[in-house]
Amino acid sequence: MVVGIIANPMRESAFLSAGELSAWLRGRGVGTLLHAELATALGQEGLSASPDGFEGVDFVLALGGDGTLLAANRLSAPYGIPILGVHMGGPGSFGFLTETSPDACRSAVERVLRGEYRVEERLMVRAQVMREGRTLSASDGLNEIVLRAQQRMLKMRVTVGGTYITTYAADGIIVATPTGSTAYNLAAGGPLVHPSVEAILLTPICPHTLNVRSLLTGVRDVIDVQVESSLRDTLLLTVDGQVSEPVETEDCIRFSQSPVKGRFISLDGPNFYGRVQARLRLGERF
Secondary structure, eight states: OEEEEEEOTTSHHHHHHHHHHHHHHHHTTOEEEEOHHHHHHHTOGGGBOBTTBOTTOSEEEEEESHHHHHHHHHHHGGGTOOEEEEEOOOTTOOOTTOOBOSTTHHHHHHHHHTTOOEEEEEOOEEEEEEETTEEEEEEEESSEEEEEESSSOEEEEEEETTEEEEEEEESEEEEEOSGGGGTHHHHTTOOOOOTTSOOEEEEEESOSSSSOOOEEEOTTOOEEEEEEEOTTOOEEEEETTTEEEEEOTTOEEEEEEOSOOEEEEEOSOSOHHHHIIIIIOTTOOO
């Protein structure tokens, strides 16, 4: 068996734990591959995984917050590899995608090695940048894909399944999955959605009108967003807050359900509603 390990090298607790877990696993006869950046930081370049992903490992151990989990998913989802998330805490970190804590990490890994776990599949959203009928690029997001301008308001014409819905005047638009409903979508006023719900969420960012709400579409719907005006601003398409590419005003951004799934190891820990209450403190007075 081979375990992939990724951690945020800028977070000391995650960095140190990654080195300790790698040594512990190898001492048990389990092979490890380290994310390239982590391998360099630990001085163990011989254990470095390919920069393209964790192909060939049985599961990925991700130490950090949700950002680390999103990075791990980008490297493992194309290969169908499941992720075990360890919430290392830290300012601003909610850990909605993580499954266990540092104190319980080794026992959790032992359970996975014994096969005592299940895998939850999460819907991902795909964005295709299209120009004059040609597809220029395609990107997959686990949480959301965001279209926005750097400086000015956008006018975005939205169609769903070929039917015109509306033209948003807003700072941008978030196209989110139910998994991502607790992230940027929530901060922008969108709804909380259980990860098992099959839907894609459209949430405008700071709309320039009061008469606008988030829209939940079916996963089989194709959503086209055409920017009608950006006043010569720079447009960016950003995936999970980590990878961006520029787009042009004449481009059509086509959103749909991705054929790729995020896969996460579950050890029957706290459920979604428990995480919402514990980490968002929903409805509590401060």
